[in-house]
Amino acid sequence: MGHEEASPYSLLDICLSFLTTHLEKFCSARQDGTLCLQEPGVFPQEVADRLLQTMAVHGLLNDGTVGIFRGNQMRLKRACIRKAKISAVAFRKAFCHHKLVELDATGVNADITITDIISGLGSNKWIQQNLQCLVLNSLTLSLEDPYERCFRQLSGLRALSITNVLFYNEDLAEVASLPRLESLDISNTSVTDITALLACKERLKSLTMHHLKCLKMTTTQILDVVRELRLLSHLDISDDKQFTSDIALRLLEQQDILPNLVSLDVSGRKHVTDKAVEAFIQQRPSMQFVGLLATDAGYSEFLTGEGHLKVSGEANETQIAEALKRYSERAFFVREALFHLFSLTHVMEKTKPEILKLVVTGMRNHPMNLPVQLAASACVFNLTKQDLAAGMPVRLLADVTHLLLKAMEHFPNHQQLQKNCLLSLCSDRILQDVPFNRQVIGLTLAQADLEFTVQSQGGLELMQLLQIVKQKTNQNSVDTTLKFTLSALWNLTDESPTTCRHFIENQGLELFMRVLESFPTESSIQQKVLGLLNNIAEVQELHSELMWKDFIDHISSLLHSVEVEVSYFAAGIIAHLISRGEQAWTLSRSQRNSLLDDLHSAILKWPTPECEMVAYRCAPPRPAAPLPPLRASLSWSLSASRYCSMLIEEGGLQHLYNIKEHQQTDPHVQQIAVAILDSLEKHIVRHGRPPPCTKHAQARLN
Ligand SMILES: *[C@@H]1O[C@H](CO)[C@@H](O)[C@H](O)[C@H]1NC(C)=O
Ligand SMILES: *[C@@H]1O[C@H](CO)[C@@H](O)[C@H](O)[C@H]1NC(C)=O
Ligand SMILES: *[C@@H]1O[C@H](CO)[C@@H](O)[C@H](O)[C@H]1NC(C)=O
Ligand SMILES: *[C@@H]1O[C@H](CO)[C@@H](O)[C@H](O)[C@H]1NC(C)=O
Numbered sequence: 001m002g003h004e005e006a007s008p009y010s011l012l013d014i015c016l017s018f019l020t021t022h023l024e025k026f027c028s029a030r031q032d033g034t035l036c037l038q039e040p041g042v043f044p045q046e047v048a049d050r051l052l053q054t055m056a057v058h059g060l061l062n063d064g065t066v067g068i069f070r071g072n073q074m075r076l077k078r079a080c081i082r083k084a085k086i087s088a089v090a091f092r093k094a095f096c097h098h099k100l101v102e103l104d105a106t107g108v109n110a111d112i113t114i115t116d117i118i119s120g121l122g123s124n125k126w127i128q129q130n131l132q133c134l135v136l137n138s139l140t141l142s143l144e145d146p147y148e149r150c151f152r153q154l155s156g157l158r159a160l161s162i163t164n165v166l167f168y169n170e171d172l173a174e175v176a177s178l179p180r181l182e183s184l185d186i187s188n189t190s191v192t193d194i195t196a197l198l199a200c201k202e203r204l205k206s207l208t209m210h211h212l213k214c215l216k217m218t219t220t221q222i223l224d225v226v227r228e229l230r231l232l233s234h235l236d237i238s239d240d241k242q243f244t245s246d247i248a249l250r251l252l253e254q255q256d257i258l259p260n261l262v263s264l265d266v267s268g269r270k271h272v273t274d275k276a277v278e279a280f281i282q283q284r285p286s287m288q289f290v291g292l293l294a295t296d297a298g299y300s301e302f303l304t305g306e307g308h309l310k311v312s313g314e315a316n317e318t319q320i321a322e323a324l325k326r327y328s329e330r331a332f333f334v335r336e337a338l339f340h341l342f343s344l345t346h347v348m349e350k351t352k353p354e355i356l357k358l359v360v361t362g363m364r365n366h367p368m369n370l371p372v373q374l375a376a377s378a379c380v381f382n383l384t385k386q387d388l389a390a391g392m393p394v395r396l397l398a399d400v401t402h403l404l405l406k407a408m409e410h411f412p413n414h415q416q417l418q419k420n421c422l423l424s425l426c427s428d429r430i431l432q433d434v435p436f437n438r439q440v441i442g443l444t445l446a447q448a449d450l451e452f453t454v455q456s457q458g459g460l461e462l463m464q465l466l467q468i469v470k471q472k473t474n475q476n477s478v479d480t481t482l483k484f485t486l487s488a489l490w491n492l493t494d495e496s497p498t499t500c501r502h503f504i505e506n507q508g509l510e511l512f513m514r515v516l517e518s519f520p521t522e523s524s525i526q527q528k529v530l531g532l533l534n535n536i537a538e539v540q541e542l543h544s545e546l547m548w549k550d551f552i553d554h555i556s557s558l559l560h561s562v563e564v565e566v567s568y569f570a571a572g573i574i575a576h577l578i579s580r581g582e583q584a585w586t587l588s589r590s591q592r593n594s595l596l597d598d599l600h601s602a603i604l605k606w607p608t609p610e611c612e613m614v615a616y617r618c619a620p621p622r623p624a625a626p627l628p629p630l631r632a633s634l635s636w637s638l639s640a641s642r643y644c645s646m647l648i649e650e651g652g653l654q655h656l657y658n659i660k661e662h663q664q665t666d667p668h669v670q671q672i673a674v675a676i677l678d679s680l681e682k683h684i685v686r687h688g689r690p691p692p693c694t695k696h697a698q699a700r701l702n
Helices: 011-021 045-057 065-069 088-095 114-122 125-130 169-176 195-200 219-228 247-253 274-283 317-326 331-345 353-365 370-383 394-410 415-425 428-439 444-474 480-493 497-505 508-518 523-537 540-546 549-558 564-580 589-605 640-649 652-661 667-687 695-701
Strands: 027-029 035-037 078-080 102-104 133-135 159-161 183-185 206-208 234-236 263-265 289-291 310-312
Touching: 011 045, 035 065, 045 065, 045 078, 065 088, 088 114, 114 125, 169 195, 195 219, 219 247, 247 274, 310 317, 317 331, 317 353, 331 353, 331 370, 353 370, 353 394, 370 394, 370 415, 394 415, 394 444, 415 480, 444 480, 444 497, 444 508, 480 497, 480 523, 497 508, 497 523, 497 540, 508 523, 508 549, 523 540, 523 549, 523 564, 540 564, 549 564, 549 589, 564 589, 652 667
Parallel strands: 078 102, 102 133, 133 159, 159 183, 183 206, 206 234, 234 263, 263 289, 289 310
Antiparallel strands: 027 035
């Protein structure tokens, strides 16, 4: 695991993603408004299945789009229509003529009921006999008469999963009479009595009854039924509410029960002990899995989960990972596992992409569940902190970034969540590498499209961050959220012309001027705002956007801020505009000169810099420059070491020596140059000299 993220997307995935997101371009509309593919020819069945699945993952299935599956151009076999928003009519027209072997209709909503789906499928003789696997979890519409359901028609069915819906004893009786049924999941349904299962005791191999909340049987009655299901190899009687029922312990104590069992899940059940679990497993040496999350068990040597016997639980990382893997659809268990994972992260010293990936899955499956998002964002922060982020595949980090932003969007007023997410987003690796992940993807063919995706994603996160700034400014509140958001924006725009352009296009400049006006005494805010504006000013093509008088007046007033860092950044912006923007310059010569004077006098008030504090990145001073270091591009940063290396790599030493030796250099500037050289020399002693200039760096200098 984890390797998948480290390699490029497959060509098929890229094509399907493209087709999915640009569907209109490949389709025409029928009279009824549904889509119809224009390309002639038939899709191979595997590709058609994958296309449908991709559309489902992107949340693009609706009455219009599923139109492309009508007719014979597509042949579906294993259909996934998760979360489709479709009507009964659209479902029937698009899917019920295919030779379906599997259908996953989890979370399908809008105007469609379970009865609609079953009778649609039952209208096709082939499907009646050959549909093997049907998933009807979490369907939302329940306005239907359960007596009209005809599961009986689907005589080929081997596996049925029907969870989180109103499914009653009568339904269970009908399902249990299906002649081929081997696997059944009735978790969180309205079943009160499982006696009906006796009808399939000669067939049933897998039974999942997680959180069967309405069950009205005694432990003895339940065990009497379970005892009869002698073929069972998998039994799940887990629960989230830690009900006081002693069913788990009683089951574990049975000597002769369930001889073929290889997998037992009692997570979330009370009264489970290591001793009982061990005794049960020792009688069944072929056991492969036992679920013990949120029980008191799982701590003995026997149950570490390292070997042949997998264990989900909270005792160590192996058990927690197993829990996240198995229970990704169960919010309560996901939260529980993440909670324990978090307490383990402080001892983690290695990068763990496979663990982060599991966190991502949990986050993705429960976007609206605050406890899950809180726990997940905390884990993400710890798992991607500093060095740990270095080994994470960029694609995984891109997923993380996307989900963190979604969480922030869904819970805009939850301080802790916002903070967790922003802290994670501010990781250097995420900020520096994620927006540039097109460099990692080697497929030229996909380049254009990926670049587009990457850029529009950048635009999206930027917009969300700007939204937070706007909200906080309107509320006139300076808090950690605002500060972190500004930092994140500052870092996102660092050396990213695309993001800078997005910033301008989304009225970021106007917003940031409002921020400056709203918090005139908050230097920590000013510093971040100016830091970002400085990044914008580094992008030559955006200079004209900055050339308005109010903007320049405001920035030049900040040149004289008592906070020297604010002054540094203000100077950086002005210097950029003066040095590079001559053609775009719209102010008069006298205004320009007075700005230069301002700049000069501000600089003379600065203390002598230490490399630890501030470093300069200088392009070569051209001859006859009025102010040598300013004439060049100036860039200011508090991250000393990075810029020291950069300065040396790009041949800055020589330029600084030139400035130092230059006859006409202002004495104060000379003093600054000496101070920087001093710091650079210290840096070289400490970190060694970076490799000599590359061709690339040379080209940028000349
Ligand atoms: C159980 O199913 C109901 C719908 O019948 C749903 O609202 C609820 O969230 C589900 N509970 C869990 C714990 O999944
Ligand atoms: C799980 O716990 C056992 C002992 O309790 C230990 O030997 C094993 O290394 C642990 N595994 C991990 C991944 O921590
Ligand atoms: C993870 O979070 C905990 C709790 O805040 C903290 O004590 C620990 O140092 C963090 N670990 C890492 C690796 O950041
Ligand atoms: C922004 O980036 C700088 C330099 O890369 C780093 O020192 C700083 O901590 C980052 N800010 C945040 C909030 O992460």
